[in-house]
Amino acid sequence: METAVRIGERAGRFEELYAVHGRDAVRLAYLLTGNAADAEDVAQEAFVRMLGRFADLRKPEVFRTYLMRTVTNLVRSRFRHAAVERRHAAALASRGEVADPPDLGARDELAAALARLPHRQRAAVVLRYCEDLSEQQTADVLGTSVKAVKGLVTRGLAALRQEEVSR
Amino acid sequence: MNDLEQRLRDLGERANERVGAEPRLRASALRRIRRRRLLASTSVFACAATVVAAGAFAWTAQDEKRPVMLPPPAAGTPSPETGCSALPFEPTYVPDGFDRLPQAPRGSGHPGLIATFTGEIASSIEVTTAHHAFVQTRPRPLEVLGSRGTIGLIHEGYSVEFHHGECEYVLNGYGVTKSELKRFAEGLVVAGEPPVGEPGIVIWPEDTEEDAATGCADAEARERTAPAVVSGFATEVLGWHVPIYEAPRSPSGPWTVTPVARDTYGGDVEAGVLVWTTEIVPGCFSVTSVSRLGERLPTGLSVSVRGQTVEVTYDPLGATSSSAEIGYGGHSREVFDRHGRGFVRMRLGYRPGRTGHVLVLLRDENDNVFTAYGVSLPEGDFAAG
Numbered sequence: 001m002e003t004a005v006r007i008g009e010r011a012g013r014f015e016e017l018y019a020v021h022g023r024d025a026v027r028l029a030y031l032l033t034g035n036a037a038d039a040e041d042v043a044q045e046a047f048v049r050m051l052g053r054f055a056d057l058r059k060p061e062v063f064r065t066y067l068m069r070t071v072t073n074l075v076r077s078r079f080r081h082a083a084v085e086r087r088h089a090a091a092l093a094s095r096g097e098v099a100d101p102p103d104l105g106a107r108d109e110l111a112a113a114l115a116r117l118p119h120r121q122r123a124a125v126v127l128r129y130c131e132d133l134s135e136q137q138t139a140d141v142l143g144t145s146v147k148a149v150k151g152l153v154t155r156g157l158a159a160l161r162q163e164e165v166s167r
Numbered sequence: 168m169n170d171l172e173q174r175l176r177d178l179g180e181r182a183n184e185r186v187g188a189e190p191r192l193r194a195s196a197l198r199r200i201r202r203r204r205l206l207a208s209t210s211v212f213a214c215a216a217t218v219v220a221a222g223a224f225a226w227t228a229q230d231e232k233r234p235v236m237l238p239p240p241a242a243g244t245p246s247p248e249t250g251c252s253a254l255p256f257e258p259t260y261v262p263d264g265f266d267r268l269p270q271a272p273r274g275s276g277h278p279g280l281i282a283t284f285t286g287e288i289a290s291s292i293e294v295t296t297a298h299h300a301f302v303q304t305r306p307r308p309l310e311v312l313g314s315r316g317t318i319g320l321i322h323e324g325y326s327v328e329f330h331h332g333e334c335e336y337v338l339n340g341y342g343v344t345k346s347e348l349k350r351f352a353e354g355l356v357v358a359g360e361p362p363v364g365e366p367g368i369v370i371w372p373e374d375t376e377e378d379a380a381t382g383c384a385d386a387e388a389r390e391r392t393a394p395a396v397v398s399g400f401a402t403e404v405l406g407w408h409v410p411i412y413e414a415p416r417s418p419s420g421p422w423t424v425t426p427v428a429r430d431t432y433g434g435d436v437e438a439g440v441l442v443w444t445t446e447i448v449p450g451c452f453s454v455t456s457v458s459r460l461g462e463r464l465p466t467g468l469s470v471s472v473r474g475q476t477v478e479v480t481y482d483p484l485g486a487t488s489s490s491a492e493i494g495y496g497g498h499s500r501e502v503f504d505r506h507g508r509g510f511v512r513m514r515l516g517y518r519p520g521r522t523g524h525v526l527v528l529l530r531d532e533n534d535n536v537f538t539a540y541g542v543s544l545p546e547g548d549f550a551a552g
Contacts (some may be wrong), residue, residue, distance in 0.1 A: 018192045027182045044193055073482075110174055118485070129172055130179030144460065148437040160171060 018047055021064065025071050031126045032075040034115045046070040068127070068141045076119045113163045121156035128153050254282050254294065255331060256312060260354035262286060262347040269294070281336075284351075290342030292351060296335070303328065306416055311352045318349055327352040328420075369445065369453040370524035370541050371400055375496050376447070383451035391451040393444045397422045400442060400454050405528070405536045423460070426537070438537040457526070457541035459484070468540050470525050473548050475515045479525060481540060483509040486529035495523030495544070519546050 025046055029039035049070055114122055120142065127138040128149070139149045254269060261267055261284060269282035284292040303319025303326055310316065316329030325348045327338040340348035373379040383391060389399065394412065401410040401424045413423040425439035439460045444452045469480040479491040483504075491511045492501040502511040526541040 015192050022192070023183075027179075031179065031182050047192060108178075110178055114175075114178070120485075125175065126179075129175035130182065132176065132179070144437060148460075151437075157171060164171075 017063070021067055022047070024064065025067055028068055028071050028126070028131060029075060031114075031130050032072065032123060034111055042071055042074045046074055049074075065137070065140050068131070069143065072123045072127075072141060075123075110160070113160050116163070117156050117159055121152050121159065124149055124152035125156040125160070255358060256355045257358040258284070258351055258354055259356055260350050261292075262290070262343050262351065264290070265292075286342065291340075292343065292348065293339040293341070295337045295339060303416070303420065306420075309349055309353060312355055312357060316352070318345065318352065320345075324348075331357075369447070369455055370457070370526065370543050371404065371454040372396070373453065373497065374494055374524040374543070375521050378497060379447045379451075379453045383448045391447075391453075393422070393446075393452045396444055396452045396454060397424060397442050400424075400457075401440075404526070405440070405539060407536070421458075425460075426535075440539050454541070455543065457539050459538040459540065468525075468527065468542070470542075470544065472519060472544065475518055476512065477515060477525075478510070478512045479527065480510050481527050484529055484538065486537070487532045488534070489527060489529045492526045492528075493523065493544075494526075495519040495546070496521040519544070521546050 022043055025043035026039050029042040029046075030036055033039055033042065046067060114125065117125065123142060124138060127133045127141055128135070133141065135146045135149050138153075139146045142149065142152075258267070263286075265284055265286040267284075269284050281294045281296065283294070286292075303317060303321060306317035306319035306328075308315055309318050309327065311327060311329035312331045314330055316327055318325060318327045321339065324339065324341040324343065325345045326340065327348060329336055329338075329352065338348065338352055340351070343351075369376060369379045373382050389395065394414075397412060398410070401407045401412075405424075405426075407424070407426045409427045411425045411427060415421055421441035421443045423439065424442055437460050441458050441460060443455045443457070445455045446452050468482075469478075471478045477493050479493070481489070481491070483489055488503065488505050489509070490501050490503045491513075492499050493513060493515065494500070495515070495517075498517070500513055500515060502513045504511050523544040523546070524541060525544055526539065528536045528539050531537050
């Protein structure tokens with residue numbers, strides 16, 4: 001049975017891991033959400049959840065892949081919940097009730113277009129170009145095949161180009 | 168590189184500026200981490216051996232929101248000292264820094280774990296039953312205990328699949344190199360009598376081993392070769408009229424099944440499933456589990472069975488609608504989720520007294536199934552996820 005000291009030591013190692021990898025997690029979450037506060041929340045939650053599955057991770061590339069996957073999945077959950085909130089807000093607006101305006105923050109047009117992509121297309125494009133991962137690394141994070149990644153990226157880029165043409 | 172791709176890369180660079188100063192784990196996160204570790208190491212570990220041996224239950228709080236019960240052994244599973252759940256082999260080589268003696272399973276949500284060889288930080292080799300194998304990428308042959316096995320890449324490390332006696336095993340190596348895991352596997356030697364087989368887990372067409380054996384013995388029964396069973400599952404359960412099949416790439420691996428128009432369904436989720444089968448009697452197969460492409464264990468699936476009440480939580484993956492079917496011994500109930508929430512609750516009307524199954528079907532806006540999760544359930548109360 002682990003002693004309280006060892007438990008504290010392991011939690012300390014997670015602090016060290018967060019100090020090394022936390023910025024990457026926050027950046028990825030920010031690129032996927034467009035919101036700095038949400039990104040910080042997602043990154044913190046990702047680390048807490050990862051502890052539930054692994055005691056520690058030594059191999060750097062394995063840890064980073066899992067961290068990125070956890071961040072990506074958490075963002076998807078957030079967007080699903082946000083979609084429910086937006087539908088509720090739209091319903092309120094249609095009845096003439098006042099709803100809180102969405103907090104878009106300061107974004108450029110490309111970031112705004114990226115945010116309008118379906119989650120997996122957005123994640124694939126962000127991981128491939130903003131995070132500069134290879135197709136295989138992107139597939140590992142998304143838990144899918146390289147072929148699927150290619151399809152997601154192709155469709156995502158096509159949608160972004162279409163938005164630019166339409167403007 | 169074209170202009171759009173470069174601007175996306177620039178966006179990534181600008182994100183660094185928006186992230187701000189070095190991030191730190193919040194005090195609240197640290198408290199949750201310490202609490203999780205304390206509960207996992209005390210309640211669960213202290214009770215694990217007792218739970219596995221006695222079939223009792225131990226409660227532990229995996230997080231602050233939802234307690235998780237350790238799953239009891241499935242019906243018919245032998246005690247840890249016999250059958251496939253035993254450890255009938257031992258290593259002659261372990262990687263540097265590893266303990267030579269294995270550790271008993273600990274923690275929840277890791278079905279099929281038999282033992283763990285532990286190294287230094289973040290390195291371990293887990294011994295599991297083959298029912299819980301991850302999909303191997305680029306499997307290569309190797310010899311383990313005199314039998315042909317495979318070693319391949321999994322999404323967290325490497326795995327070795329092999330069989331011994333009447334049982335099939337998987338070694339999952341985390342934080343070890345492929346050559347270290349290969350050397351570990353090839354260095355295993357027999358310790359004790361070869362294990363005898365144990366009653367398996369099945370979910371379709373029947374969801375108990377006994378019913379599957381009866382079905383196989385039926386002279387008028389349909390053809391039950393592995394391809395026929397996979398085909399039947401795809402057409403009858405998933406509704407795919409002309410599915411495409413790829414045979415397993417390793418002895419314990421799954422069939423890959425996709426609908427004809429792979430990109431027609433599901434929007435941004437690749438349509439298809441992985442289907443695992445087992446041979447009930449020579450030439451007669453059943454489906455044992457189903458997952459979406461690229462994922463052996465449905466990571467988004469949680470099941471809780473308490474008395475007659477079942478709760479299933481799953482990742483909807485963008486489905487427009489979905490359904491969850493729970494069944495024990497041939498008696499099933501299906502509940503629909505029309506809003507894509509990824510949660511259903513149902514009352515069975517009976518207390519599960521046999522093994523069963525859960526099957527989640529995800530549908531797109533045209534009401535076509537694009538993927539599925541399906542796993543077996545032990546009898547009685549259960550929770551995992």
